[in-house]
Amino acid sequence: MDTRIQFRVDEETKRLAQQMAESQGRTLSDACRELTEQMAEQQRKVLSHDTWLTEQVNQAFDKFDQGKSVFIDHDSAKSRMEARKAKIRNRG
Structure with a gap:
């Protein structure tokens, strides 16, 4: 189900943002939706990494x-x- 997001900005900010969006061939609503989707994807990556890191720590x-730690x-x-870093540097 889609949801609606509303927020307030001053008229000048809205006007300039609309101009920018239109210059890119999209609406301000489209631009806000894309930004929201990008932010959500970034958060998904953070959550995924946090889950992976938690699993790694628990495994350790x-x-x-x-008694299997070295x-x-x-x-x-x-x-x-230092040896690993040198090896990586020498690849390039």
Whole structure:
């Protein structure tokens, strides 16, 4: 079911926005709808990422609880990361 969104802006803002929308071959309503849809899609991506991240964290804790975690000291982790970065830089 479609829903209606209403908001208020001053006349000058409305006039200029309509001019911009018309110059792009669309109505102001179309432009507002597109912006709303874009924002909703961005939020879907955020929610999807949050879900994925939560799953990853939970898997890491499960692995830890099962005694299957492997810990790496800071210097080794730093060294590994530098090696990965260098490898990526050398691809280009």
